[in-house]
Amino acid sequence: MLSLYVFFFLSAVTLVSAVMVLLSKKPIHSVLYLTLTFFTLAGHYIMLNAQFLAVVHIIVYAGAIMVLFLFTVMLLNLNIEGEFQKSTVMKFVAAIAGGMIFLVLIGTLKSFDVTTVGDPSMTQIGLVKNLGKTLYSQYLMPFELSSILFLSAMVGAVMLGKKDKN
């Protein structure tokens, strides 16, 4: 039962802070609320017995991505309040769209259930050891490819960020 309460708590915090990401006027606040969201999500991962993911999640999102966002805000001096707002109609439309997609997603996914349980002995899949085994055997090729993706992303970012000589 405890886990159920924890789940509700974490979910509530996540959703509230996610909403706050959108509602805050200043970008910097949005970034901070987003950070909070990521932390609560990490909590969810732990609850799902996916410890490795939780750790990676913290490192990647809270550590790297958020820092990038913060740097961007800082460097470009973007922390201006309410500079541009969409019209109310657009916001309304957006809200409706969001609501509809929520309903439709639930409608689509609700029928899903865990019909076939995989190998029941594989209980500790979230641990580094088990995950690593899968990753380096079955998914070796995509794993290596993702490193190339990273490399090219890095090169791309550097290229784009570089100031024009002229």
Add this chain to the structure above:
Amino acid sequence: METTVAQIQVIPLQYYIIFCSALFSIGVIGVLAKRNALVIFMSVELMLNSANLLLAAFSAYRNDPAGQIFVFFIMVVAAAEVAIGLALLVVVYRSTKTIDINALNRLKW
């Protein structure tokens, strides 16, 4: 070890589905309602994360590591995407002095 699974399954899978859908919808609303490119990026992150969480949930309920592996890859892609995306944002800002997406309408007919 059976207990771990049982313990997880105290929470019905439907809860995760509803929660993740809600989070995803918030992301969608953000993308649609905001004009600030930076916030739109963040909303995209929200969507990615909701998908991640759902994958992890399915993975745990099905005892299948593939789901978690995919989460892992999605993180990789997300990280790369943010790096490139923010770099693009910087470039855009340099040329237009704003990050309002409505300024980026050069592609119209």
Add this chain to the structure above:
Amino acid sequence: MILVLLLILPLLSSLLLFTGKLGKHSKTFALVSSLVVFAISLVAGYAFTFADNKILALNLNLKQLMDVDIILKMDAVSLIMVMLTTLLVPVIIASTAKKERRKPNFYALIMLMQMALIGVFTASEMILFYIFWELALIPIFFITALWGGDNRKKISVKFLIYTVVGSFAMLIAILYLYTLTPAPHSFSFDSFYQLKLPYSVQVPVFLAFFLAFAIKIPLFPFHSWQAETYNASPVQGSMLLAGIMLKMGLYGIIRFILPLCPDVVAGGSLIFLPLILFGVIYGAVIAISQPNLKKLIAFASLSHVGLIALGLLSNNHYGVEGGILQLFSHGVNVVGFFLCYYMIMKRTHTDKISDLGGIASAAPKFAAVFMIIVLANISLPLTNSFVGEFLILLGLFQSNMIIAIIAGLTIILGAVYILKMYQKVMYGAKSVATENFTDLTLSEMLVFVPIIAMIFLVGIFPSFILQLLQGAVK
């Protein structure tokens, strides 16, 4: 192995020409390589006649990499088509005048075209076939768009889009049939042939294939690109189009429609045969009042290929065999016809029939050559197209008498437009344009030699082709 050679050699030659390193010698090189290809095809024909099961096959199994095998097969029909291709390409290359300095790319495109065409005729696997089928479009598109006449860009784009529309219909049919093949799905022709499709499936499959081929051949009413494209392309392009490429559609009918939709062909003769039949008459009738020589050839060709299609779809083995023979003959004749047109065009710079006249007295050699080709076009006995048309009409006659009689009217109409044209172009008094008409030079005569040789060879000894077909037509 020989099949691979047939594909690789033109490709290599084409690539070498694309580099542009050969400069002035491009034409010579292209000519020599196409002759080599012709020689190889002769060897293939020789090997074919001695092969046990009358089939040359190559099967590269590539299942590990993708779901596509490379299967090349050469049966009698393929052999005839390949021979036609390899015979005509040297003629086409040799026909380019020295004055018109063509860039190496021109020859490279022709060689690429040859490779694609040979691919179409030898592929025995749907995806491979489809790739070659579309690949053949690319060179002819550029030949038309780069070296064509007035309005070339618009017309070549129209041509491209038009034919691609048809190809997509075919692609859909191919993919659909693929899903019907038994469990480890396969694109190979053999697995397609083993399908025994119910009638309700045959109809849509037939329609899809028929649309693709009807546009390619072209059959009425999908022909409107034809005259325009012939008119806009350089003569070599028109020859490639009319002589070989249009045969792809007819070849397709033999390869797919006949084995896959036999019930439709057998039962539906009253639905599509009248349409094709109308096109046959239609082309001939239009040719009568056509003032432009090149367009006249186009409409005459429309009429002739329509007749071939009638034969192939006549649901009678004489019709099919005659159709196959006529595929070959028509290719030779129409190229010959275009060659004659080119000789006139080169000297007079006009293709309006009313501007010409009196050539026969200035150029007796040319008049004789033109006469032979013209007579072959109206299928006089002892020329190649007579046997084919005879068998086609015989087949039609046995399956549907009325259609055969109406189709037979082309014999009369053909004589009308051909003789009218020949009279106006060659006879009478000389006009301004033909005043200084010179007779054929030796090298020009040489280009005509294979054409005329084939006209008589097939006309007098058609058996050497017909024998090949023995048993090929089920």
Add this chain to the structure above:
Amino acid sequence: MSELVTRNYSLVTEYMELISILLLVFPLLGFLAIGLFQKQMNRSFSGILASSVIFINLILAAILFNFVSSSNQTVETQLFDWIKFGDISIPMSLTVDRLSALMMLIVNGVGLLIHIYSIGYMKEDEGVNRFFAYMNLFVFFMLTLVLSSNYLMLFIGWEGVGLSSYLLIGFWFKDHVNNDAAKKAFIMNRIGDLGFLLGIFLLYSTFKTLSISEIAAKASLMPSGDLTLTAITLCLFIGAMGKSAQIPLFTWLPDAMAGPTPVSALIHAATMVTAGIYLIARSSVLFVLSPVTMNIILVIGAATAIVGGIIAIYQNDIKKVLAYSTVSQLGFMFMALGLGSFSGAMFHLTTHAFFKALLFLSAGSVIHALGNEQDIRKMGGLRKKIPFTFALFIIGTIAISGIPPFAGFFSKELILSAAYEHGTGMGILATAISLLTTLYMFRLLFVVFYKPESKEIKANHHIHESPKVMLYPMAILAILSVVAGFVQMPKLFSETQGFDTFLSPVFAKASGLATVSGQALSVQTEWLTLIIPISIIFVLIFLSYKRFVNNKELAVQTGIQHVFANKFYFDEIYDFFLVKPLAFISNVFRGLLDQTIINGFVNAVGNGTLFVGKRLRRLQTGNVGLYLIFMVFSIIAILFFNIIL
């Protein structure tokens, strides 16, 4: 296989087979040699070469003829398999029986004489080499036609002679009148050819073979009046109508006179136009078994004979008169065929070949003498200027008019007696038709040779007799026209029916199958049928002498004569009902249907796409937010439908 067994491989037959092949080889070689070396060849040499080729052929033909007539065998020669696969096998093979031997002799004999004549006639022409090449080509195809042992090979010759006829009519191709005539001849022939071709299809579908002898054997087992046979024979007859210039396909033949006169003599009088008669005689078994067709042939033959004869009376072009005469005579031969008298038709064909060739050559000699003048109104009194030609012309005229003892009399007599056997009415009709001949021929004779000289003749001082190279062949033909008839006397005079007996093996099967056997005529009636026509002939000659010799100008035509002179307006009718509509339809198809509707539709699809694209472009506002909303709503829609379905 059975063929192999039954074939008698004696040395003689082998020689004969070789000869029958050589018959085709020589003219072909002649054509190729003259055709290919046109430029290099000496102008006078080509004629000699061409003639000697035909001369050799004539000797060969004579040998074959002798063999066939003495041994009563047919010579079958297999050349090679032409079309052979599966169950269809059409060989190139030759058959020499008595019928083809006869035709072969006519073709080569008359051909040789005309070749020699042409050496003189075409001497001045610049295209003389081309001319002789074409002539040899014609002989080649004509022999193919005559010798072939199956219908498809016969069709080769059939179309081939059409081609040579086309080439020779349009020989002087600088003038479009000639080309139009050539074109017309070819196209009208093709109309007939289509009928022939359909007949071949029917034959093949019915009998599964195209060999003439096998078909005859199989057909003789079928009942008389069989519907398929009727259809086949009708189709074949359509073919014959085209080639032999019968109503309604006869208008090309008078126009074909645009060609050089020797061509008219050889192709359009003596040989090619008789191919239709040959075809029907060849297929006699089939025709005998279809009485309906026979009646149609009879009607059309009679109609053609009358129409041709009437038109001939009102023509003013010397060659046109002869041309219509040919039409009329051919019609007469078809009548004979329709009456079932195949040997009568063949006999008349033979004699007609001699005297019509003679007449044409004499006409050519007249034209030659006058410097290419063909209008008889500008002639007259030539009797004294060119006496030799005159003498030959008069022999021809007498022969064609059927005055005894010249050849025409005997052959006409054979047909007339067949007609009287059929019925008295038919007999009288046939007699009337043969009397028409007298009318137009003697009109021609008197106007050209007897009438007072016209002013053109008086002004022309270059009138000269033709050279010997032209006159000798004419003389030989004249002799033949006189004596050829004696091989077959009327039954009253002689018991030896040379011609009938000679051809009887060929038609044996057909006559055995013939259903209607006419009642034999009494001796008195036969005498009457002989004497009355002859006396009328002399009356007619006298009348036309009165009418034409003294008139300086030919009378102005009035009333119905216009219709006759304008050949019953056949050309105009064709023009109005066929040529003009075809041209109109062609233009409508080309301009309206093809360009406006079909191409318009295709272009409209393209333009429509462009148009819609231009409009839809407006959706691309450049507003990314808007795009996103579209996207999200699309996703919603997709998911929504996913739930529903």
